[in-house]
Amino acid sequence: MEVLELTSLVFGGSVLAGFLGALTGLGGGVVIVPMLALAFGIDMRYAIGASLVSVIATSSGAASAYVREGYANIRIGMLLEVATTVGALGGAILAPHVPTSALAIVFGVVLLYSAYASVSRKVRAGGPVAPNPRAVRWKLDGTLPGTDGPIPYHVTHLPGGFAVMFLAGLLSGLLGIGSGAVKVLAMDQIMRIPFKVSTTTSNFMIGVTAAASAGIYFGRGYIDPGLAMPVVLGVGVGALVGAKVLVHANVGPLRWAFAAVVAALAIEMIYSGSTGRL
Amino acid sequence: MSSGGWTDDQVEQTMGRLLRFGVILAGSVVLVGGVIYLAHHGHDVPDYAQFHSIPAPLRSLAGTLRGAAALQGPAIIQLGVLLLVATPVARVALSIFAFAQQRDRRYVLVTLFVLAVLVYSMVHGYRDQPPEDAVPPVSAEKSAE
Numbered sequence: 001m002e003v004l005e006l007t008s009l010v011f012g013g014s015v016l017a018g019f020l021g022a023l024t025g026l027g028g029g030v031v032i033v034p035m036l037a038l039a040f041g042i043d044m045r046y047a048i049g050a051s052l053v054s055v056i057a058t059s060s061g062a063a064s065a066y067v068r069e070g071y072a073n074i075r076i077g078m079l080l081e082v083a084t085t086v087g088a089l090g091g092a093i094l095a096p097h098v099p100t101s102a103l104a105i106v107f108g109v110v111l112l113y114s115a116y117a118s119v120s121r122k123v124r125a126g127g128p129v130a131p132n133p134r135a136v137r138w139k140l141d142g143t144l145p146g147t148d149g150p151i152p153y154h155v156t157h158l159p160g161g162f163a164v165m166f167l168a169g170l171l172s173g174l175l176g177i178g179s180g181a182v183k184v185l186a187m188d189q190i191m192r193i194p195f196k197v198s199t200t201t202s203n204f205m206i207g208v209t210a211a212a213s214a215g216i217y218f219g220r221g222y223i224d225p226g227l228a229m230p231v232v233l234g235v236g237v238g239a240l241v242g243a244k245v246l247v248h249a250n251v252g253p254l255r256w257a258f259a260a261v262v263a264a265l266a267i268e269m270i271y272s273g274s275t276g277r278l
Numbered sequence: 279m280s281s282g283g284w285t286d287d288q289v290e291q292t293m294g295r296l297l298r299f300g301v302i303l304a305g306s307v308v309l310v311g312g313v314i315y316l317a318h319h320g321h322d323v324p325d326y327a328q329f330h331s332i333p334a335p336l337r338s339l340a341g342t343l344r345g346a347a348a349l350q351g352p353a354i355i356q357l358g359v360l361l362l363v364a365t366p367v368a369r370v371a372l373s374i375f376a377f378a379q380q381r382d383r384r385y386v387l388v389t390l391f392v393l394a395v396l397v398y399s400m401v402h403g404y405r406d407q408p409p410e411d412a413v414p415p416v417s418a419e420k421s422a423e
Contacts, residue, residue: 004320007312043329053359057305060297060365074290078373078389085395092399138384207297207366212395214363215403219338221331225355226324229312232362236305 007230010040014234018058021235022242024255029055029177030114032231033107034265038272042227044100048176049222052210054235055178059207061239063200072200073142076155076193081205083162084169084183085212091173092213096220098174104273107175111266114181115259121195129192132156144197153194161191173213178206289376293369300365307358315351367396 017031029051036047063072095103135141135155143150164186168179180202187198217223335341336356345353370393377385 001323002320003322003324004316006324007316040326042326045329046326053362056362056366057301060301060362060369063294063297070287070290072290074286074293074373075385078370078385078392081370081392082388085392089395089399092403139382208370208392208396211363211366212399215396215399215401217403218360218400219403221337223356223359224326224332225311225336225352225359226315226319227326228359229308229315229355232308232359233305233312236301 003226006040007226010036010227011230011234013039014054014231015238015241018054018235018238018240019242019245020238020254020258021058022062022239023246023249023251024118024258029058029235030111030262031265032235033176034111034269036227036231037104038265038268044103045095045220045222046224046227048095048103049217049224050176050227050231052172052176052214052217053223053228054231055172055176056207056210056214057232057236058239059178059203059205059210061236062243063204063207070145071196072204073140073193073197074204075138076140076142076187076191076197077201077205079138079140080161080165080183080186081208083165084172084179084205084209087166087169087171088173088209088212089169089216091170091175092216093173094170095174101273101276103175104269106171107177108266108268108270108273110171110175110177110179110182111262111269115262115266117181117185118262119256119259129154129156132158134158142197144194151194153197155191155193157190157192161186164190169209169212172206172209173216176210176213176217178210180206289373292376293372296372297365297369300361300368304358304362304365307361308355309358311346311351311354311356311358313351314349315355318351363400367393367400370396 013035014032017035021030032051032054033044033047036042036050037044131141131154135158138158140155140158141153143152145151164182168182168186171177171182172179180199183202183205184195184198187193187201188195193201214223331337333352335345336352339360342353342356342360346357370389374386374389374393377389
């Protein structure tokens, strides 16, 4: 296949990925790697390189909108980024020592979790969260915009959140994904942060986490310009349009459909990794 | 909410604008590089099935800048990608400044640490090091640009 043809197809696929990702909150990154590796037969390392870079694009683009709405908590994000960036560095350093088939399987498992997380809204057990002295010391508590004025919230279980954030970073560096689902898990479920704050702060953090492994990816030659170009541009355009449409669309059924597609891709990845095809 | 300097809200606004500017700038550079790349290499047949890493010049900052100055498509794309990666890094740097303005020493240190990790990744990673897991390229011409 010639460059022109490949570029056009990858661009088209990336636009779709970015669009659906923005619409459903799953991010474009989750389908970029399977799309490139499974549909185009591209080596996993080029695929994760291209995906990682596109993740930075969507995260920064989306974050620029979320931050201004006042939901994202900068201190929570920054403190937890200590864990995610170290994890990402570790993941990137680890990556060449992990066979691509294992990467594919891990990727599939993470994808399955992301798909599940995007359609399930676990109702959190337990009542309102009491202030946690450590969290207060680190100034993590905040408020979110409410109909009758700002609603305060408290943060708790900092060490647990830190540990899961490290894992999120590790996965990001290893697989070239944003790990948004894991980050939200850490904040929403473990640290008891309101969902909307968790998702927007996670979005805000994803770009920084990805940037931590990018330098290493560059040096190893995982990021091929010919591939990065259509992926970055495609996902960027798709996510932009998706974000605009999101305001007007009924996302419910679409989220389920996309989650089903992602789950199918996940199983395909696990299968291909297990049989050594990837 | 803050003891002096910028309010959290002002910080957030500026950060949002910085992020958006960075992404648009990076995207434009990638686009320009892409157009040049397609014009010169549109009919090449690439092999992405085997991982050969990428040509050595593009694996280092110096090589990328040289190539971009010479108006080579792939190098300009790579430069755009670099700008994209630089965007969240700039955001972190801005945070340091903002926390310093608010006299928040604790978070200045936290953010400095994050910045250090990012800088380490770029400095340590982005130099021409022979990739450990690459298959040697099939033909010598592939590495020349």
